[in-house]
Amino acid sequence: MALFARGLVLGLVLLGLAGCGDGPRAPLVLKGTDISTASFGTPFTLTGHDGKRHDLTEFKGKAVALFFGYTHCPDVCPTTMLEFAQANKLLGADAERLQVLFVSVDPLRDTPSLLAGYVPHFDKRFLGLTGTAAEVAAVTRQYKIVAQQQPVKEGGYTVDHSAGSYLFDPQGKLRVYVPYGTPAADIAHDVKALLG
Numbered sequence: 001m002a003l004f005a006r007g008l009v010l011g012l013v014l015l016g017l018a019g020c021g022d023g024p025r026a027p028l029v030l031k032g033t034d035i036s037t038a039s040f041g042t043p044f045t046l047t048g049h050d051g052k053r054h055d056l057t058e059f060k061g062k063a064v065a066l067f068f069g070y071t072h073c074p075d076v077c078p079t080t081m082l083e084f085a086q087a088n089k090l091l092g093a094d095a096e097r098l099q100v101l102f103v104s105v106d107p108l109r110d111t112p113s114l115l116a117g118y119v120p121h122f123d124k125r126f127l128g129l130t131g132t133a134a135e136v137a138a139v140t141r142q143y144k145i146v147a148q149q150q151p152v153k154e155g156g157y158t159v160d161h162s163a164g165s166y167l168f169d170p171q172g173k174l175r176v177y178v179p180y181g182t183p184a185a186d187i188a189h190d191v192k193a194l195l196g
Contacts, residue, residue, distance in 0.1 A: 065101065069104070072158070083183070111130065164180055
């Protein structure tokens with residue numbers, strides 16, 4: 001009987017350990033579009049609104065939300081940034097495990113100092129990124145972002161640009177496309193799913 005009991009305990013321990021392996025996991029239930037198999041989404045380096053160079057890989061260990069916009073944007077950009085700010089509130093303590101990155105598609109006007117007066121207005125943890133026109137163009141191409149200047153009658157220009165956002169998991173892998181207009185609750189849901 002003692003031998004049977006020992007065998008039973010050993011079997012249960014081994015069964016428990018088998019559950020700890022790197023076997024297949026249940027797929028994530030997401031509100032956004034799962035793009036885990038996308039062939040793009042590699043790291044890049046741009047200048048932050050703090051004047052320092054930042055590489056996408058420095059945020060490993062956190063989920064990352066990546067949005068492309070510009071400070072003179074009249075509607076899409078502030079709306080999206082407000083949704084991310086609201087998502088941060090809904091995340092509670094998990095908001096510390098999310099890094100929101102705002103990449104300017106208007107590097108001619110969006111200097112680090114201008115971004116410093118805009119991006120933290122939504123949340124002090126958010127980071128604005130810019131660079132030379134060539135650097136920004138390379139990143140927008142890499143992430144399949146369309147951005148084109150449109151002159152306005154009064155002078156100056158606006159920028160027509162792709163309006164969706166991307167979410168990366170804490171390992172730095174691109175996982176989710178978030179369409180423009182996604183409610184903050186859905187963004188928070190997907191961030192929580194990525195954080196595990």
